[in-house]
Amino acid sequence: MLLTNLELAFRAASVALLLVLAASLVSDFRNVLAGRLGAAFALGSAAHAASYSVGVTSLVAAWHAPLIALSTGNIVVFWLFTRALFDDEFRLRGWHGLVWALVTAFSFVGCLWFAPGGNARFSIIAVDLIVLGFIALAVAQMIKSWPADLVERRRNVRVFIVCAAALYGGVNAVLQILVAGSAGDVANTINSGVLACIVAGIAYAMMHVDGADLFPAAVEAAPAVVFSPQATDDAADQKLIEALMRLMADERIYRQENITIGALAGRLKIPEYRLRRLINQRLGYRNFNVFLNNHRIEEAKAALADPAQAEVPVITIAMDAGFQSLGPFNRAFKAVTGVTPTEYRRLKVNAA
Template identity: 85%
Template sequence: MTLAATELAFRSASVTLLLVLAASLISDFRSVLAARLGAAFALGSAAHAASYSVGVSSLVPAWHAPLIALSTGNIVVFWLFTRALFDDEFRLQWWHGLIWVAVTAFSFVGCLWIAPSGNIRLSVIAVDLIVLGFIALAVGQTIASWSADLVERRRKVRVFIVCAAALYGGVNALLQILVAGSAGDVANTINAGVLACIVAAIAWAMMRVDGVDLFPASVAAPTILAQPAKGDESADQKLVDALMRLMADERIYRHESITIGVLANRLKIPEYRLRRLINQRLGYRNFNVFLNNHRIEEAKAALADPAQAEVPVITIAMDAGFQSLGPFNRAFKAVTGVTPTEYRRLKVDTA
C-alpha cells in the first residue's frame, strides 16, 4: 500500500469514527449542552482530519479553505466543550459564538488572502498561537475543575479526553510554526495515523463509561443513587451524619478555602471515600454544587426573614459563603427559578 493510500485510509477511519461519535451523542443526549458541544467538536475534528497537513503552503484551493477554517474554529468549541464537560452548570453566552466566528473567519481570510499575498508565516503563526492559547485555557479549566468532580468513573476519562486532544492539537500547532513549507508524505501519513489512534482511543474510553455518568440528563437537583453494601451502610451513615453536622452546626461551607480535601481531613477519611459518599449517598455530582446548595439554603432563610428585610442581598450572599454577587445570583436562580430579589419579594407578599 502506498503512503497516499495509507494516509487516505487513516483519514477516512478518523472521519468515520468522529461522525459516528457525533451522531451517537446527539441521538442519546441531545438535551445536554456538554454532549451537543462534544458532537460539534467531533464534527470540527472530522473537518480537521479531512483537511490537515503538516507544513504549510501559500496556495490553498478555494474548496479547502472552509474545512481549514472550521478546523481552526474547532479549538474554540474544544475550549467550550471542556468547560461544559467539567461544569454541569455551564451555559453558553452570546459572546462565545462571536469568538468562534472571529477565529473561524480569521483562518478563512488567512487561507484565501493573507497567505497568498506573501504573509504565509505571519498567518500560520497567528493562527497557531490562537490554537495554543485556547488549548492552555482548556487545560487550565481541566486542572481547576477536576478535583470538584465527584463521579469517580468519569474523572479519569474526562482528563484523558482533554489531555489527548490538547496534546495532539498543541504538538501540531508547534509543528506548523516550526516547519517551513511542505513536510512531505511521510509526515502527513504519520500525523493521520496518530490522529486515527487518538480518535479510536477516545471513542473506546467513552464506551467504558456509562453515558449518564459522563453527560448527566439533569442537574437541577440531587437524587439518591446507589446504596452501599449492608456491611458498609452503618459506617457510611455515621459519616453522612458527621458531614451534615459540619454543614449545619459549623456551617463549614462558609469558609472561603474549603475543599473536598479539607473536608475529608476534618472527617478523618480518605478523599476518594468522601467523594463516593457525597455522590452515591447524597446524589451530588459536583462538590461545588454540594457546597452551593447549603449556601443557598442559608440565603433563602435569610431572604425570607422579615428581620433581615433591609439587609442587602450581597451581604447575605457573602455571609453564606459566596465570593461575589454574580455567581450567587446564577446559582440561586438555577435552584429556585427566581432571582434572590424576586424570592425575597415573593416571601414578603405571602407573609
C-alpha cells in the same frame, strides 16, 4: 503510493468515526449544551482530519480553504466544549460566536490571501499561537473544575477527552511552528494514524460511561441533606457522615472561602477519595460544589424568609452564606427553588 493509501485510510476512518459520534450526540443529547458543543467539535475535527497536513505551504486550493478555516475555528469550539463539559452552569454568549467567527475568518483569509502573498509562515505561526492559547484555556478550565466532580468514571473520561485532544492539538501546533515547508508523506501518515487512534480511543471511552452522567441534562438537583442512619449500613461510614454533617451544621464550614474537598477531607482526617465516595454514593451528590451550595442555599432561604432580615440586601445574605458573588448565587438558588432569591423573599413575606 503505499503511504498515500495508508494516510487516506486513516483520514477516512477518523472522519467516519467523528461523523458517527456527532450524529450520536445530536440524536441523544441535542437538548444539552455540552452534547451540542461535542457534536460541533466532532464535526470540526472531521474537517481537520480531512484537510490537515504537517508543514507549511503557500498554495491552498479554493475548496481546501474552508475546511482549513473550520478546522482552525474548531479550537474555539473545543474550548467552549471543555467549559460546558466541566461547568454545568456554563451558558453560551453572543461574543463566543464572534470569537469563533474571527478565528475562522482569519484562517480563511490567511489561506487565500496571506499565504499566496508570501506571508505563509506569519499566517501559520499566528494561527498556531491562537490554537495554543485556546488549548491552554481549555486545560486551565479542566484543572479548575475537575476536583469538584464526584463520579470517578466520569471524571476519568472527561479528563481523557480533554487531555487527548489538547495534547494532539498542542503537538501539531508546535510542529507547524517549527517545521518549514512540506514535512513529507511519512509525517502526514503518522499524524493521520495518531489522530485515528485518538478518535477511536475517545469513542471507546465514551461508550464505557453513562451518557447521562457525561452530559447531564441540567444543573444537578440537590438531594435532601437530611441524613438517615438506616440508609448507611457501614458503621464507619455512618460516623464519618455524621461528622461531616456536624461540620456543615455546627461550624458551617461551607462558608469558608475556596473550601475544597481536600481541605474538608483533612478536617475529617480521611483520604480525599474516601470523602468523595461518601458524598457521591451515600449522600447522592455528583458534584462537590452542588453539595456545598445546597447548604449555602438552605441558610440563604432561612435568612430570606426571616422578617427580621427583610431589609438585608440579597448580596449580603449570599456572601454570608459562602457565595463569592451574586450571579452564581442567583443561578444556584433558582436551580434549587425554581425562583430567584428576590421572588422567594416576596413569596415568603406575602405568605406570612
